[in-house]
Amino acid sequence: MVAPITTSSIRQILDRALNGQDISEADGILLLQQSDPMYRAAIQATADQLRQQQSGETVTYVINRNINFTNICEQHCSFCAFRRDPDQEGAYWLDTEVILTKAAAAVAQGASEICMQGGLNPAAQIHGRALDYYLNIVTHLRSAFPQLHLHAFSPQEVQFIARQDGLSYAQVIAALQEAGVGSMPGTAAEVLDDEVRKVICPEKIDSATWLEIVSTAHQMGMPTTSTLLSGHIETPAQQMHHLQQLRRLQQQAIDQDAAARFTEFILLPFVGQDAPKPLRRRVGRDQPNLDDALLLMAVARIYLGNWIVNHQPSWVKLGLAGATIALEWGCNDIGGTLMEEHITTMAGAQGGTCQTEADLRAAIHRIERPAQQRDTLYRYLPSTQITYPA
Secondary structure: OOOOOOOHHHHHHHHHOOOOOOOOOHHHHHHOOOOOHHHHHHHHHHHHHHHHHHHHOOOEEEOEEEEEEEEEEOOOOOOOOOOOOOOOOOOOOOOOOHHHHHHHHHHHHHEEEEEOOOOOOOOOOOOEHHHHHHHEEEEEHHHHOOOOEEEEEHHHHHHHHHHOOOOOHHHHHHHHHHHHHEEOOOOOOOOHHHHHHHHHHHOOOOOHHHHHHHHHHHHHOOOEEEEEEEOOOOOHHHHHHHHHHHHHHHHHHHHOOOOOOOOEEEEEEEEOOOOOOOHHHHOOOOOOOHHHHHHHHHHHHHHHOOOOEEEOOOHHHHHOOOHHOOOOOOOEEEEEEEOOOOOOOOHHHOOOOOOHHHHHHHHHHHHOOOEEEEEEOOOOOOOOOOOOOO
């Protein structure tokens, strides 16, 4: 049960949530402003109880491989240590054979998913078309490994392709979907507040464009994830406004009987150790604050859980130990094996670049919860049975 607290307004918010009601943005801001350990414990307990009611005791994970096909990028986001100019030391651009070799290694380890994103490289074209370059990667992967789910190309990449080739977002999504892309990462959202975006990613698409592309994908039957980049210059009010827009978009997809919707919410705490200096200095912290991340994940469960059931921490950013703690703060999924991770690691994250299936299952078992392999769309894989800790 939730520990009793004396502040009636907070108690009322938590009670409404436990009774199945949606809390408001203002409610969420109030929860995020609590520093008293007693209040935070009540918020944690509420989030954990809602997690159990909404998604059960089982903790899921996916066996997947992350492939970042290039770090050459035309943009200069202030949190990114990954991007390079074409002639800069460390710049790379994987050819199709290398991508296929990486996918083959993933299949050999039992992967069901390839997660693929890259920098915005203007030279990435075939016959003068950016879309053909992306389609070439997808068709080669689908031909060689039809069993793999391709979780690929963010809303920013969709906008980049559309802009390069003079296409609509729907035309780009339809072509990628027909070629074999199964779902879209909900990255490039960062914080859906344009005042924040002007500082941390001024060249990226604005909030309205991100929402338009994701809504279009949902209407066309392409599921997406949702994310929030937290712990830099954004305020609790801006965090809650971001969550409000995600909830509204999911409600819209459900109300309109869209063919797809958000499959999950993932919190991505800012890692500043090797990020560009101006933002790092402004934030004044190299690694994420675990307590702040846990509180935000709990509030996200309380605010979004009726609409987005699956919540995932980032073990890359928080470390596997921190991500395991998050499973008691509202999260029900521990993410994927990834096998290689470059974007966050190059910013100085200390969580590592890969986890084995055994690592993920052991972490889940340490909190005495059952573990279950899933696919990208949160369907249990029949080859792996739920296992319970001894």
